[in-house]
Amino acid sequence: MTLPDTPARRIEPEPDPPLLEPGETCWRLAETRRFGVIVDCEDYFAAFRQACLEARRRIFLIGWDFDTRIRLLTKNPRDGWPVKVGPFLSELVRRRPELELFILKWDVAFFTMIRQNPWPIRAIKWKLHDRVHFKLDGEHPFGSCHHQKIVCIDDRLALTGAIDITRERWDTRAHRDNDHHRITPGGRRYMPHHDVALALDGDAAGTLGQLCRDRWRRATGEHLEPVDPPASDEDEVAWPAAAPCDGHALQVGIARTLPPFEDQPGIFEIEKLYLRAVRKARRLIYLENQYFASRAVVRALVERLREPDPPEVVVVNPKEAAGWLEQSTMDTARIRAVAACRAADHCGRFRIYCPVTRKGRPIYVHAKVTIVDDLFLKIGSANINNRSLGFDSECDVAVAPRPEEDGTRAMIRGRMLDLLAEHLDVDEAALRSRIDAEDGRIIPAIESLRTERGRTLVPLEVETPEDMDGFDEFVVDSQLADPERPEKPWRRLRAKARGLLTLRW
Structure with missing residues (x-):
């Protein structure tokens, strides 16, 4: 029996996936009304202060580290508000009876916190305050750290990026050699520092607010509702003057x-x-x-x-x-x-x-x-x-x-x-x-x-692999301090240990 000719089926090439694909390369897509790149901490700290002054219901601070002794401005603006982080946030909560402050800090960073007088004292006072909620977050594998850095104001404005509100971060874009403001709260000078963060608002800020609430729920078991949306445009959080607006x-x-x-x-x-x-x-x-x-x-x-x-x-x-x-x-x-x-x-x-x-x-x-x-x-x-x-x-x-x-x-x-x-x-x-x-x-x-x-x-002058000694190679190969996944450092360390114990004569 002769079969009829069947035309070859055309195979269409698979479409090239987009860079931002929810569920794969990102969690969610969200719209932002304004978007700005903040370069270096002089502007970031000023933008953080300006954003917090707009807060009415909730300030969320998610950080790897947090130091209440940090000055947010080098000069006193004479606006009636403190310039150091701890007194500034405390005064915000005192003056605004509907405002709540949530601080979530990596638990291992507690060991740096206890050296930061008066940070431990202020942390205890905050723990006793009914509208200041401070938590050390230990919900992570052994050796892992919480490295996210997010500030969210009323679910309407967010700052995020590489910057923690802590010591040895502040600098200007000039990166002057002898800037006398580049000094730790303990009085030690530190090297010039380059950093970058983002400011954004709209639905994107609300999505980052949900990320903060999800982290808080895992750390404390407490479920927080989103902040109610603004009744009118007049109730929107004002864009901080220290943050550029690069896009709409x-x-x-x-x-x-x-x-x-x-x-x-x-x-x-x-x-x-x-x-x-x-x-x-x-x-x-x-x-x-x-x-x-x-x-x-x-x-x-x-x-x-x-x-x-x-x-x-x-x-x-x-x-x-x-x-x-x-x-x-x-x-x-x-x-x-x-x-x-x-x-x-x-x-x-x-x-x-x-x-x-x-x-x-x-x-x-x-x-x-x-x-x-x-x-x-x-x-x-x-x-x-x-x-x-x-x-x-x-x-x-x-x-x-x-x-x-x-x-x-x-x-x-x-x-x-x-x-x-x-x-x-x-x-x-x-x-x-x-x-x-x-x-x-x-x-x-x-x-x-x-x-x-x-x-x-x-x-950058970088050594060659031939210059690495045995200890250098062991540290890199074992991934002990830089693992790709939680189980890998210990598995690799056990394998290395077995290799050292199995001697061939």
Whole structure:
């Protein structure tokens, strides 16, 4: 029997998934009426104070650390309100009988809190106050930390990003060598500090408010209702003057990392978002981050750098991590990460830099910024290390405009230029002109504008893997301080221990 000819079925290619995909690369999509990128803590602390002054019902503070001794302003504004965090918040609650204050702080940070006189005394007073609710949050796996940094005012305005309201954060965008305001409450001077955060309102602020309430419920068992919506536009929280307004009516994606713990499954939206953004890059991947140590992110970058015509990858990092433990873990892992990227870089498209002051002092980079072309901007709390993508709690906010949304794309490109111009100490117009002259390439523009002396970006000198000793390799391989998932450090440590005990003669 002859079968009739059957036309071949056309197989349609699967559509390219969007960068922001709820349930995969983000938790939720939400609209924000206003959206602003706040660079460095002088403006952030001022914006925080201005936002809190607008609060009527609820202030939520979610943080890795929190120090009530911090001055929010360097000068007394003579507005009748204190400038130190603790007295300021206490006075707000005293004067406004309907206002409640909720503070959720990582429990392990308690050991730094007890050294901060008068923070423990104020914490005890707050615990006794019926409208101040203070909780140390221990709902996390052993060794994990709560790293999210969120301020939410009446579910209508939110600040989030890399900035904790604590010591060794305040600085201006000038990053002066001898700024006498850059001093801890204990009187110790600290190095220049670069940081970035976001201000946003609208539904996006309400969604971050829900994230805060969810965290509070897990930590305390107490269910909080959302704040009632405003009766009119006159009741809206005013936009803080210290925060720029970079965009209106934007859709943002809110992405999280939450490690698996008890009945809570692991959530790894930020890791998926990082990897998808790297894969979608066409010409540029710009990363400002405290670390450069994530195995997953570095593998994705290496794959892109091996392509025939790869995108540029520009990383801005601190010269070294703060503290011996971070240096032993993150800096050592960075040695391997940089070596892998340089080995894959056959087109000269990878650079890692450190910003310095006019006198050549390193500026500590604490920001967590990712920009891909002019189609993706992500700012939040997540570092480029293993634990931020699978072991700690994190919160990032991202914008991914459609190709036809020219205004938002221009905003993203403008923010990248603004950050680079600050680091290079050049006019933004001059930087834009130089990039245009280099056919849109960022690395040749940086190389032509950076200087040997003065404030600039300097290539980061990183050791090679051959320079690592046995202890360095053990720390990185075991993932003891930078695990990808809660179970991995102990499994790897047991394997290493068995290897040491099994001696072959």
